[in-house]
Amino acid sequence: xxxxxxxxxxxxxxxxxxxxxxxxxxxxxxxxxxxxxxxxxxxxxxxxxxxxxxxxxxxxxxxxxxx
Numbered sequence: 001x002x003x004x005x006x007x008x009x010x011x012x013x014x015x016x017x018x019x020x021x022x023x024x025x026x027x028x029x030x031x032x033x034x035x036x037x038x039x040x041x042x043x044x045x046x047x048x049x050x051x052x053x054x055x056x057x058x059x060x061x062x063x064x065x066x067x
Contacts, residue, residue: 030056031056044065049064
């Protein structure tokens with residue numbers, strides 16, 4: 001392998017690892033936020049309504065207190 005090829009492989013690996021790290025971090029904190037919202041909704045007499053995507057990268061949460 002030439003030096004230039006090694007640099008491209010190293011750069012590609014670094015980009016891949018950073019992407020996986022950032023996605024994992026986003027998923028972790030979204031899970032924590034969803035958990036807190038989900039636990040707090042019944043405390044105010046509501047029913048939680050949650051829609052989330054794969055790995056919880058995007059989600060929609062509402063607390064229905066109309067009952």
